[in-house]
Amino acid sequence: MASGGRRQAAPGSGVRSPSLPAALGKYWAIFRTQLVNSLAYPIDLLGRSLLIVLFMWIFMNLWRVTYGASGAHSIAGLTLADTMWYLMMAEAVMLSKRDLSEEMTEQVKDGSVAYLLNKPFNFILYHFAAGLGHSVLAFGGNLVIGAAVVWLMVGPPPGIAGWLFAGAAVILAWLLDFCFSALIGLSAFVVEETAAFRWIYQKFLLLLGGVLIPLDFFPAWLQTFSLNLPFAWIIYGPARLFVEPSLARLGQVLLQQGIWLALIGGTVWILYRRAAARLAINGG
Amino acid sequence: MPAVSVRDLRKTFQLKQKAAGLRGSLRALWRPSFQELDAVRGISFDMDEGELLGFIGPNGAGKSTTIKILTGILHPSSGEAEVLGRVPWRQRQELAFQIGSVFGQRPQLWYHLPAVDTFYLFGKIYELDDRELKGRIAFLAEAFEIEELLETPVRKLSLGQRMRCEVAASLLHRPRVLLLDEPSIGLDVVAKQRLRMTIQRMNDLEGVGVLLTSHDAGDIEALCRRVIIINNGEIVFRDKVSALKRRYLTVKTVDVRYNEQLPPDFTLPGVEMVKVGRYGAKMRFDTRVTPVEPVIGGLAAAGSLADVTVSEPSLEEVIGAIYGQAESKDG
Numbered sequence: 001m002a003s004g005g006r007r008q009a010a011p012g013s014g015v016r017s018p019s020l021p022a023a024l025g026k027y028w029a030i031f032r033t034q035l036v037n038s039l040a041y042p043i044d045l046l047g048r049s050l051l052i053v054l055f056m057w058i059f060m061n062l063w064r065v066t067y068g069a070s071g072a073h074s075i076a077g078l079t080l081a082d083t084m085w086y087l088m089m090a091e092a093v094m095l096s097k098r099d100l101s102e103e104m105t106e107q108v109k110d111g112s113v114a115y116l117l118n119k120p121f122n123f124i125l126y127h128f129a130a131g132l133g134h135s136v137l138a139f140g141g142n143l144v145i146g147a148a149v150v151w152l153m154v155g156p157p158p159g160i161a162g163w164l165f166a167g168a169a170v171i172l173a174w175l176l177d178f179c180f181s182a183l184i185g186l187s188a189f190v191v192e193e194t195a196a197f198r199w200i201y202q203k204f205l206l207l208l209g210g211v212l213i214p215l216d217f218f219p220a221w222l223q224t225f226s227l228n229l230p231f232a233w234i235i236y237g238p239a240r241l242f243v244e245p246s247l248a249r250l251g252q253v254l255l256q257q258g259i260w261l262a263l264i265g266g267t268v269w270i271l272y273r274r275a276a277a278r279l280a281i282n283g284g
Numbered sequence: 285m286p287a288v289s290v291r292d293l294r295k296t297f298q299l300k301q302k303a304a305g306l307r308g309s310l311r312a313l314w315r316p317s318f319q320e321l322d323a324v325r326g327i328s329f330d331m332d333e334g335e336l337l338g339f340i341g342p343n344g345a346g347k348s349t350t351i352k353i354l355t356g357i358l359h360p361s362s363g364e365a366e367v368l369g370r371v372p373w374r375q376r377q378e379l380a381f382q383i384g385s386v387f388g389q390r391p392q393l394w395y396h397l398p399a400v401d402t403f404y405l406f407g408k409i410y411e412l413d414d415r416e417l418k419g420r421i422a423f424l425a426e427a428f429e430i431e432e433l434l435e436t437p438v439r440k441l442s443l444g445q446r447m448r449c450e451v452a453a454s455l456l457h458r459p460r461v462l463l464l465d466e467p468s469i470g471l472d473v474v475a476k477q478r479l480r481m482t483i484q485r486m487n488d489l490e491g492v493g494v495l496l497t498s499h500d501a502g503d504i505e506a507l508c509r510r511v512i513i514i515n516n517g518e519i520v521f522r523d524k525v526s527a528l529k530r531r532y533l534t535v536k537t538v539d540v541r542y543n544e545q546l547p548p549d550f551t552l553p554g555v556e557m558v559k560v561g562r563y564g565a566k567m568r569f570d571t572r573v574t575p576v577e578p579v580i581g582g583l584a585a586a587g588s589l590a591d592v593t594v595s596e597p598s599l600e601e602v603i604g605a606i607y608g609q610a611e612s613k614d615g
Contacts, residue, residue: 022411029408033394033401040396040437115392118355119409120380 026121027129034133049141052091056149059087076216081154082243086214088146089239093170094211096139097177098131101201104185105194117276124272127185128178135174161245169238169250172257177234179264186268189275204229210236230260285369287461287493288331288354293363295324295349323349325517326363333460334491336484338504338511338525342607346517347497348387351465354495355385368460381410384454384492388466392450393438399449400434403456410457417456424452427489428482444475448482455486461493462486468503480506501603515607532602534571537595538579540564543588552582563590 038045067080078086104127107113116123147157157163184197206212209231215223226232237253298318302308324346331337341347352358354367356376365372370379386392393402400421407417425431428448433441441449447467454462464483468476484507486492498504504511504525511528513521521528538555541564550560554574558566569579583592597605 026409026411029405033397033405036401037394037396110390112390114352114355114357114385114387115390117357118376118380118383118385120377120411121409 027125030121030126030129031133034130035137038134038137045137045141048095048138049145052088052095052142052146053149055091056084056088056146056153060084060153063087076214078214078216078243083214084150084154085157086239086243088150089166089242090211090235092139092142092146093173093235093238094205095142096135097174098134098138098181099198100127100131100178100181101184101188101194101198103127104182105188108188109193123276124182124268127182128175131178131181132174139170158243158245162242165245165250166238166242169241169253169257172254172261173234173238176230176257176261176264179261179268180230180234182268183264183271186271186275204231205235208232209234210239214240216240230264233257233260286330287333287335287368288329288495289364289366290330290350290354291328291364292326293324293328293350293353293365294322294326294361295346295353295358296361297321297323322517324353324360327514327517327519329512329519329522331461331493331495334487334493335510336487336494336496336508338508339495339497339514340499340501340504340511340603341497341514342499345514347514348465350514351385351387351463351495351497355383355463356380381457382459383461383463384457384459385463386447386450386454386465386467388447388464388469391438391446393446393453395439396437398435398437399430399441399446399453402438402453403434406453406456412457420456420458424455427485428452429478442475444471444478447471447475447479451479451482455490455492458490459492461495464494464496464498466497466499468498468500476500476502477506483507501598513603513606521606528602529596532605533596535568535597536571536576537566537568537597538583539566539591539593539595540583540589541591542586543590546587550586552579552586555579555582 063080063083067075067083073079074082104113107116113123116126119126151157180201184194184201187197188194208215208226208229210226215226215232215236218226226236233253233256237257241249241253297320299321301317301319303311323344327346327350339347339350349358353360353365354372356372356374356379359373367379368382370382372379393399394405403421404417407414407420412420421434425434428451430445430448430452433445433449438446438449451462451464451467467483468479471479480503483494483496487494487507494507496503496507508525510523511521511525512519523531537558543563545562546560546565548560550565551557552567555567555569558568583589
């Protein structure tokens with residue numbers, strides 16, 4: 001038998017710690033495989049991205065009437081063009097994020113979680129890498145199609161800084177959303193059915209996260225309330241940064257995302273360790 | 285040191301109970317009640333390095349729960365287990381490099397991608413270097429006769445083809461122990477035989493130990509020298525497959541045909557006549573009660589023999605009888 005290229009742990013040795021490149025290589029491979037998997041059905045991918053056209057058309061009609069009725073050039077500092085570009089970015093993020101909680105719940109319910117727990121990788125990081133592989137492609141499609149439509153409707157997009165700053169914030173937004181999804185998904189290890197938690201989370205994102213309406217349009221008290229919750233930093237943060245790409249705002253968005261990531265990510269980590277110990281797998 | 289060592293292993297699940305109807309649902313919300321299910325009840329066994337060990341039992345016997353404890357996915361309620369010197373649920377990630385597993389009803393290959401994509405992904409996950417991985421894929425593709433299948437999306441493979449790819453994928457990292465949970469479920473006769481051949485071949489070539497659970501006694505008969513039978517979470521039989529046969533295959537069925545007519549009241553001492561026709565008869569006897577020699581002698585003396593067939597119950601029937609015995613003891 002040829003000798004293995006893999007590093008072998010000596011029998012009876014202690015904890016095996018993979019090198020950083022090997023560890024990163026695993027998650028990169030998972031990300032890449034999911035990316036290729038998403039390309040297996042290109043027409044389906046394109047079809048999903050076309051949904052943003054419908055949303056933008058509805059928003060355009062809605063906000064054109066609103067701005068017309070108010071008679072103002074801008075509302076809360078946003079012009080009609082700003083609002084449309086904000087909503088394009090908000091929808092692009094919203095439509096591209098992967099609902100990992102549903103996937104995790106299904107894996108616990110049908111028992112396929114067994115295959116993810118008996119491989120030498122971290123279950124949580126596996127899902128994040130796979131989720132990212134899915135989101136990147138969907139986000140790209142949404143962005144290209146959404147931007148083309150909005151450009152036709154209201155004129156050119158914000159400058160290059162808006163794209164760069166929003167791009168950085170979107171990655172952290174996905175991470176934050178992933179932590180919420182993982183929190184809901186991990187509850188499946190205990191309660192098995194998580195549809196109610198998922199429904200509540202989606203509604204929080206829609207209303208308090210700024211998917212349907214920029215938070216700037218809220219009354220002051222509701223705006224303050226929303227900005228003190230994590231949902232705003234998943235959607236509103238990156239989308240607002242896109243239309244007003246100042247360094248001060250970039251710092252504020254990244255700081256808020258960092259704080260919430262530490263808090264919710266830490267909770268996920270603790271819960272994962274506890275949930276894995278009390279896992280009950282169906283079908284055996 | 286055995287490759288797998290299990291001592292007094294127990295696993296109890298808590299199952300939520302709910303009475304029928306709306307009232308039952310509301311009561312379950314207000315005051316949930318739980319029933320304890322002892323899936324595994326204090327089992328102990330060893331498996332040697334390189335051994336092909338059969339682990340069989342009916343649905344709900346505790347086979348899969350035991351396998352999941354041995355892979356480190358489930359924590360036992362009590363008892364001890366070691367796989368290759370490691371406690372699975374404490375050293376799951378380390379152990380993952382040394383064991384492979386296939387759960388027949390749960391695919392691990394990416395459904396929309398060709399199997400080779402999953403092979404490359406697993407190569408990274410198990411930290412194989414690229415050159416080694418390519419060589420390993422080529423070797424397994426030949427051993428499992430899947431060269432032509434590797435670049436076909438998994439969803440387009442037949443179940444038998446997919447299962448060979450699944451087992452090959454689980455061997456990429458050269459595990460020392462392979463846990464196969466119902467790998468032949470749903471396969472037709474030909475696909476089962478091919479799968480058995482490849483498992484046997486990998487055992488011969490690489491000395492990989494296999495703990496095999498199956499509903500199909502044929503899998504065990506073809507592959508395993510030793511078998512453990514589990515029922516209701518307890519071991520009800522453990523010995524060599526040959527001993528199982530010797531001990532339980534004592535009932536012989538004889539089909540006999542004569543060149544001349546038989547008397548309608550044809551009978552032999554100590555033999556149960558199942559059916560007597562004009563030119564032949566079907567009968568059954570237990571060799572522990574009635575020796576073979578006088579029966580054969582009696583058949584020869586009864587007339588001019590045209591044909592004789594002696595058959596044993598299938599291993600399936602024997603195992604069914606063992607389950608039945610265990611059930612009646614419990615009852």
